[in-house]
Amino acid sequence: MRRPIACLLLAAVALPSAVVAQTPPASIGDRYVPAPWWMRDPVIASVGYVRTEIPANRAAFNASFQSIDRSAAEASRKAADQIRELSRALGAYGATVVRVETSITTRPLYDQYRDENGVLRDNTRADRIARYQADATVSLTVRDVEVLERVYATVTASQPTSVSQVWFTLDPDNTVKTWLQGEAVKDAARRAREAASNAGTSLGGVRVIDPTGRACETDVLAGWPSYASNQEQATTVDDVVVTGSRIAARGMASPAPPAAPPPPPGAQAPTEAQIEAARLALQPPLRELTDRACVVYALN
Known part of the structure; x- marks a missing residue:
């Protein structure tokens, strides 16, 4: 009977020590x-x-296509038409290679007048809207930089209103x-x-x-x-x-870089000659780890 009691006493003594050791x-x-x-x-x-x-292994840039019309719906439709076939051509690479995001924003363009100081100002009244401007934006994230030059050339050959610079990042x-x-x-x-x-x-x-x-x-x-x-x-x-x-x-x-996808049937995507003419050297910069x-x- 004494041995179990002694073991319990030893365990009771050892337990506070273990707790103290953790503080x-x-x-x-x-x-x-x-x-x-x-x-x-x-x-x-x-x-x-x-x-x-x-070398950086991710790249991102965006391009905008602009359309102006008297109707907001018509301006948006025309802007969407400019990026529809481009989006299909870029989407053919696959989401694991090129991620494509598109958006359309519309804003009114008002009649303008000059104030008493000769400064040109917008007549911001609902009944003074002259046109609507629609901007269709294509935002691209290139996850395989081997196809970056061709993707960038495809976008620029589509004659966008503006193209941003290319941002590079490293995701090891x-x-x-x-x-x-x-x-x-x-x-x-x-x-x-x-x-x-x-x-x-x-x-x-x-x-x-x-x-x-x-x-x-x-x-x-x-x-x-x-x-x-x-x-x-x-x-x-x-x-x-x-x-x-x-x-x-x-x-x-x-892995070998993916082959360039063919344009979709019936698409008004840039031709191969236009893409090659717009091709530029885009070398990913080095990033420190x-x-x-x-x-x-x-x-x-």
Whole structure:
């Protein structure tokens, strides 16, 4: 009968200790604070910080087609007619390659007059509407930059009233993110080995691997758990995936760009000659990617 009682007593004693261990050991600014558990023996905390540049893989722009008529409905119809076949031609790429959004806005154009100072003003009265202006806008998001030049040329060959500039963005996939995180851990290991060697010692086993890097920001001397931002010098990663050949070399096959879709039957889309005449070089710019990781080693 005593053994179960003794076990219960031990569990009751151990339970508060576990609860206390989960509470913060000190407040920020305390003079004396305990070190984290992984600092009970000599350790080295190393931050791996890497950067690379990858071409942007998303592009977006828009074009507007304008129509003016005495009737608002007729102005909207004419504007819609200008973009209908263009929208079909662009939609043939598929939503995974080119996303197309269209909208039509209409506003009244009033009779104008000059005031006593000679300034031309609109006579903004319902009975003084002279015309209606309809603007049909095609907004495009190109998710495969391999077809960007042809898509842009197709739009400009359709003779829009205005075309915006092209905006580029980078949306790295999970393969690139995982690769960059692995490079950050490798960089942390390299820095730790060099630091230990320069100090005349060697690395032991790994104590902590923190992909967020926050474990290495624990400042024991300043009063743990205070954190300071580290301005680490990033290591440039040279073998990052930036071209199709490097993608293939790293085992990440680059899909072939989709073929240009034929114009829909009976469509008044731009001809092939018009598209080629409007074609311009649109090279995606490079965008920077960074990542970091914290690895804590024991010291031999």
